[in-house]
Amino acid sequence: MKKPELLAPAGDFEKLKTAIHYGADAVYLGDSRFSLRGKAGNFSEDEMREAIRYARERGVRVYVTVNIFPHNRDLPDVLNHLEFLDDVRPDAVILSDPGLFALLSERAPAIDVHISTQANVTNARAAKFWERLGARRVVLSRELSIEEIREIRKETTLELEVFVHGSICLSYSGRCYISSFLASRSANRGECTNSCRWNYVLMEEKRQGEYFPVYEDDRGTYVLSSKDLCMIHHLGILADAGIESFKIEGRMKGINYVAGVVKAYREAIDAIGGPVDSVVEKRWMRELAMFSSRGFTTGMFFGRQADVDYNFDEESYRMSHELIGVVLEVKGEDAKISLKNRLDTGDHVEFLSPGLEERSFAVEGMRSDDSEHIDSARNEGIIFMKVPEGVRKRDIIRRARNFPALKSQGSGG
Structure with a gap:
């Protein structure tokens, strides 16, 4: 096949x-x-x-x-x-x-x-x-x-x-008019506001201002x-x-x-x-x-x-990891990284690289683009740090969200 x-x-x-x-x-x-x-x-x-x-x-x-x-x-x-x-x-x-x-x-x-x-x-x-x-x-x-x-x-x-x-x-x-009606932005012209993902509640015509949950969640519901x-x-x-x-x-x-x-x-x-x-x-x-x-x-x-x-009465989005950065270059053990989020020394990160999936590496040190040692870096910056063998140019780096740091599998810096 x-x-x-x-x-x-x-x-x-x-x-x-x-x-x-x-x-x-x-x-x-x-x-x-x-x-x-x-x-x-x-x-x-x-x-x-x-x-x-x-x-x-x-x-x-x-x-x-x-x-x-x-x-x-x-x-x-x-x-x-x-x-x-x-x-x-x-x-x-x-x-x-x-x-x-x-x-x-x-x-x-x-x-x-x-x-x-x-x-x-x-x-x-x-x-x-x-x-x-x-x-x-x-x-x-x-x-x-x-x-x-x-x-x-x-x-x-x-x-x-x-x-x-x-x-x-x-x-x-995909032929939808909800966005056009509610936000004057046509989904059929590439301007969808994802109105179906908004929170909705029930209101009776003669009881203006009194809102009732469609289901049990009093914050509203993603009924669509x-x-x-x-x-x-x-x-x-x-x-x-x-x-x-x-x-x-x-x-x-x-x-x-x-x-x-x-x-x-x-x-x-x-x-x-x-x-x-x-x-x-x-x-x-x-x-x-x-x-x-x-x-x-x-x-x-x-x-x-x-x-x-259908997500009637629960939070619409969920995720376990957040994006930290993208590897721009790799030379030996060192990598040039474009940050997309804050990164601190001691953080545990994961590399989306073949063979390294789900392994956590501790960031033990970073350098700025002028080779100065730094303990913290913010998004949209360029940093240099050591990476494990197998990391490639254009691989992305992630970090677990709202979870305890994973046990380190080796050094990432």
Whole structure:
């Protein structure tokens, strides 16, 4: 069996480099004007050109999102962007609007088209429709079961892609108007405020100002908030059903998330078809719990999403570790590190490096960029310190949050 592609989010250039470093086969990114993640860092045209060059030199594919639902006033800028894409030649463009499909076919016919999940492809006839138009791939709706995916696979030669990890939108295939109504920011134009994650209470029409909890939590409830999708234990089943690409949600997430998810799913994909190591599988879940999530669900792949997969009356986000920094250079035992958080001598840190997972190292000393010994350093600074063997350039450093310091496994400084 050919191993499915691991497709990672690249909300900005740093996240793109992180995704590639930890093993992504492909990345998806966009210009904020035409992408459904308008609040991500995104890419200017010059940055996109450089990103495509950077990825291609490393054998990684780049898919550009142009998946807004455009109005007439958007079309002149869209046309200019399509002409730019025809020049830089990404591996594919992800879109959902039929008009944009026609424009891309006219202005940049050499670029492959991937049909976005926003197009709501839930049946074989819809897949064959896009196939006849010349699409290369379809990102299937999140509302499909594995059995339905098998049926679609039998009827089309299109490449099939599914989301396997990340946030789940409560609206049908992401077509949401809650943000527009409550905050005048359209999710369908990349400006979603995640209104479904807000705290909600019940108020009776004639009792203004009297608030009642929907459930037992008097602080409110995340009544519309689903747990995050996590299919890391079921990738073999999806591959057997005919999926060619496993997609990770998260262009607005930080590099801590990108690094951890891509690393875990890279290992899981590479393990498809081989013996299952339960110890490693448990480590994957611990690694996925290190950064912010809402808990995990398998979504609708195995049928209707269970009621327990919604965060009715608990805190929405949880995480066990926080990002400390990124390794910029390694020379022998010394590393140059870009800090993303405060770090003090005596802190225990973990390196997201192969073979060092879940090992804690004590920071015994740091130096500033002018070689002065320091005991404390704040975020956005550059420091130098000793690191264990096996740490690589671009590896990230984490620290446990709200937990007792782990017993040191060796010196990290």
